[in-house]
Amino acid sequence: MRSYSLTAPAKINLYLEIIGDRPDNYHELAMVLQSISLADKIDIRSIGIENIVVRCNHPLVPADEGNIAYRAASLMSKQFPEALVRYGGIEITIDKHIPVAAGLAGGSTNAAAVLVGLDLMWELGLTHGELQELGAQLGSDVPFCVSGGTALATGRGEVLSPLPNLDHIYVVLAKYKNLSISTPWAYKTYRQEFGDTYVTDAESQESSRQKVHSGPIVSAIAHHNHAEIGKLLHNDLEKVALPEYPQLLKLREAFASQNVLGAMMSGSGPTMFALTESQSQAEEVEAAVKGKMADPDLEFWIAQFNSSGISIAHE
Numbered sequence: 333m334r335s336y337s338l339t340a341p342a343k344i345n346l347y348l349e350i351i352g353d354r355p356d357n358y359h360e361l362a363m364v365l366q367s368i369s370l371a372d373k374i375d376i377r378s379i380g381i382e383n384i385v386v387r388c389n390h391p392l393v394p395a396d397e398g399n400i401a402y403r404a405a406s407l408m409s410k411q412f413p414e415a416l417v418r419y420g421g422i423e424i425t426i427d428k429h430i431p432v433a434a435g436l437a438g439g440s441t442n443a444a445a446v447l448v449g450l451d452l453m454w455e456l457g458l459t460h461g462e463l464q465e466l467g468a469q470l471g472s473d474v475p476f477c478v479s480g481g482t483a484l485a486t487g488r489g490e491v492l493s494p495l496p497n498l499d500h501i502y503v504v505l506a507k508y509k510n511l512s513i514s515t516p517w518a519y520k521t522y523r524q525e526f527g528d529t530y531v532t533d534a535e536s537q538e539s540s541r542q543k544v545h546s547g548p549i550v551s552a553i554a555h556h557n558h559a560e561i562g563k564l565l566h567n568d569l570e571k572v573a574l575p576e577y578p579q580l581l582k583l584r585e586a587f588a589s590q591n592v593l594g595a596m597m598s599g600s601g602p603t604m605f606a607l608t609e610s611q612s613q614a615e616e617v618e619a620a621v622k623g624k625m626a627d628p629d630l631e632f633w634i635a636q637f638n639s640s641g642i643s644i645a646h647e
Contacts, residue, residue, distance in 0.1 A: 480641025
């Protein structure tokens with residue numbers, strides 16, 4: 333029986349700008365995405381029968397088509413039926429460390445790990461680009477999760493331009509255990525409230541994308557200017573999430589009052605994060621915010637920026 337163990341890192345957004353609507357009903361976005369060391373472990377092995385089995389140590393993670401990792405295995409089985417016949421079915425075991433429904437691409441990175449793992453296990457020899465194209469059929473974050481590191485993402489998030497790796501930046505993450513924010517709700521509400529600011533024609537959308545490409549946050553990343561990166565953190569979805577969930581605004585303010593480079597919500601939330609330049613600073617920030625908020629429902633993690641996406645843990 334063949335098997336692979338893979339590390340599947342979470343991601344945060346350092347920048348998220350909603351440019352306008354797309355013909356496919358998604359939003360046209362410009363984002364800076366960053367992998368972090370908080371990661372799930374995914375074990376993939378071949379099994380004798382030609383079906384897909386998913387197991388996970390987290391009770392909220394489904395074990396059927398409701399799980400994007402299951403759908404990734406199903407997609408690969410349909411794309412490469414001869415490999416399925418040759419190697420048999422697929423058992424996927426997810427050891428969950430990334431919080432669920434947190435805006436950290438936990439599901440997407442699991443799906444990316446399944447794509448990478450089956451490429452290895454079935455000896456398909458797919459390129460990163462080919463894996464990312466498959467990933468785009470599953471979800472907007474999956475292509476980035478395949479390659480990871482630091483990247484500018486445009487389109488609905490699937491068009492990627494790699495940026496220089498950022499080293500020695502630590503991230504303190506905090507999430508209310510019993511709070512989740514629906515991504516469709518966040519984007520729909522943003523459209524209702526700010527749709528009049530949308531850029532609609534293709535030429536203007538391209539101009540908006542280019543402004544981010546040549547803009548201050550990309551320049552700060554190119555120059556490894558950590559202080560400037562912290563100042564330039566931006567997420568349009570905070571405009572709808574923070575008024576709706578005042579506890580998130582308080583959490584953001586608690587982070588911002590500490591010795592941090594910057595603080596922001598990741599993706600559609602509800603995870604809030606703060607950036608620091610050392611592990612010890614991150615630990616001090618975590619302790620201070622824990623003391624200030626004093627809520628047993630609030631969970632914390634400390635991670636570091638990661639320069640890669642899916643990687644082999646061990647064979």
